[in-house]
Amino acid sequence: MTARLRLDALSVCYGAITALDGVSLEVGAGEAVALLGANGAGKSTLLNAVIGLVPSAAGVVSLDGVALTGRAVHRRAALGLGYCPEGRRVFPGMTVYDNLAVASPRAKRAREEAIARQFALFPALADKAYDRAWQLSGGQQQMLAIARALMTEPRVLLLDEPSLGLAPLLAQEMLAHVRAIAASGTAVLLAEQNVATALAVTQRAYVLQVGRVVESGPSAALRTSPAIQAAFLGA
Ligand code: ATP
Numbered sequence: 001m002t003a004r005l006r007l008d009a010l011s012v013c014y015g016a017i018t019a020l021d022g023v024s025l026e027v028g029a030g031e032a033v034a035l036l037g038a039n040g041a042g043k044s045t046l047l048n049a050v051i052g053l054v055p056s057a058a059g060v061v062s063l064d065g066v067a068l069t070g071r072a073v074h075r076r077a078a079l080g081l082g083y084c085p086e087g088r089r090v091f092p093g094m095t096v097y098d099n100l101a102v103a104s105p106r107a108k109r110a111r112e113e114a115i116a117r118q119f120a121l122f123p124a125l126a127d128k129a130y131d132r133a134w135q136l137s138g139g140q141q142q143m144l145a146i147a148r149a150l151m152t153e154p155r156v157l158l159l160d161e162p163s164l165g166l167a168p169l170l171a172q173e174m175l176a177h178v179r180a181i182a183a184s185g186t187a188v189l190l191a192e193q194n195v196a197t198a199l200a201v202t203q204r205a206y207v208l209q210v211g212r213v214v215e216s217g218p219s220a221a222l223r224t225s226p227a228i229q230a231a232f233l234g235a
Pocket of ligand 1: 014019038041042046
């Protein structure tokens with residue numbers, strides 16, 4: 001079966017720094033896959049290269065078997081890549097509803113349906129539909145950022161550290177949405193430093209260390225792997 005998202009030997013250098021070194025990975029339809037690694041391991045660089053923000057990246061990124069090489073960010077988005085960068089980037093002065101509405105390229109009816117889908121997925125946002133985004137809690141702003149990325153109905157959602165800066169319980173609640181998003185048919189690639197929770201909400205995971213995949217496999221198996229426990233889980 002063709003992978004929904006596939007990376008073949010993706011490499012990125014920033015001057016003398018090798019940020020990614022021949023990374024290959026796959027995300028299937030309906031699958032949530034974790035991309036784990038410490039600060040500076042290369043997670044953001046990988047997601048940026050997939051969405052097309054790193055023109056110098058070597059290797060091949062393909063979506064449903066179609067190579068994206070040479071395509072600009074907006075083309076990749078139109079083909080079905082959704083991207084939620086690190087840092088809860090929402091429009092603070094706009095309402096929750098308007099933050100979602102401006103992210104949709106569709107006509108009114110389809111746009112309304114897409115907003116209703118986000119409110120079903122994130123009921124906390126429905127309750128705040130006409131509040132300004134700056135009035136939301138950090139967790140709610142992160143939900144809004146993800147909901148906005150889903151407005152284009154992407155085939156693949158790239159999520160960069162959605163739990164960053166959230167209290168542990170909120171982080172768990174946030175990451176639990178990842179399962180629901182994947183179950184609704186959008187493949188998810190989730191970059192996280194919150195290893196235990198990311199492994200709990202994904203089917204498979206890849207571990208990056210200094211730009212290379214050092215381990216990969218089913219998330220359940222990685223949770224009990226001595227190497228993962230030693231590197232990330234404080235065992
Ligand atoms: P973080 O959790 O801090 O975002 P990360 O795993 O996402 O970490 P990257 O941000 O992808 O890691 O960084 C990978 C490496 O590339 C690091 O050594 C970083 O310093 C370097 N790097 C990232 N962006 C640039 C850039 N624009 N110019 C130069 N070096 C960069």
